[in-house]
Amino acid sequence: MPSFSAESFTRLSSCHPDLQVLFFEIIKTFDCMVLEGHRNEHDQDLAFKEGRSKLQWPHGKHNGQPSMAVDVTPCPIDFSNTNRLYWFAGYVMGIAQKLKEEGKMTHSVRYGGDWSRDFTDLNEQFKDLNHYELV
Numbered sequence: 001m002p003s004f005s006a007e008s009f010t011r012l013s014s015c016h017p018d019l020q021v022l023f024f025e026i027i028k029t030f031d032c033m034v035l036e037g038h039r040n041e042h043d044q045d046l047a048f049k050e051g052r053s054k055l056q057w058p059h060g061k062h063n064g065q066p067s068m069a070v071d072v073t074p075c076p077i078d079f080s081n082t083n084r085l086y087w088f089a090g091y092v093m094g095i096a097q098k099l100k101e102e103g104k105m106t107h108s109v110r111y112g113g114d115w116s117r118d119f120t121d122l123n124e125q126f127k128d129l130n131h132y133e134l135v
């Protein structure tokens with residue numbers, strides 16, 4: 001059974017309990033790495049400048065404490081393999097819905113490849129394929 005590295009664990013610990021419940025469930029069956037949880041002012045401004053985020057501090061979902069967003073990618077890491085990122089996302093979103101229906105999570109999850117939550121990426125201009133946030 002896969003498990004989180006110490007780095008992933010620490011990053012996930014900065015996130016809302018719902019995100020922790022979700023990704024501790026995911027890691028049981030799908031190896032993945034937590035790239036970022038809470039993002040401080042410096043890191044948020046950097047993400048904005050580099051075009052990785054559309055929001056400036058403190059308006060990003062990563063900026064709260066706990067963080068309402070987390071960036072997670074499947075292992076082995078290959079950001080160019082977008083098919084695999086979407087595959088992972090579909091798995092995450094299905095598990096998230098199940099956990100919410102079971103009362104184990106209080107929030108719904110929005111994926112950075114489908115901001116409008118209409119199950120297609122075709123109408124999305126800005127895609128953040130490792131991003132999951134609570135709504």
Ligand SMILES: [Zn+2]
Nearest residue numbers: 069070071131
């Ligand atoms: Zn993110």
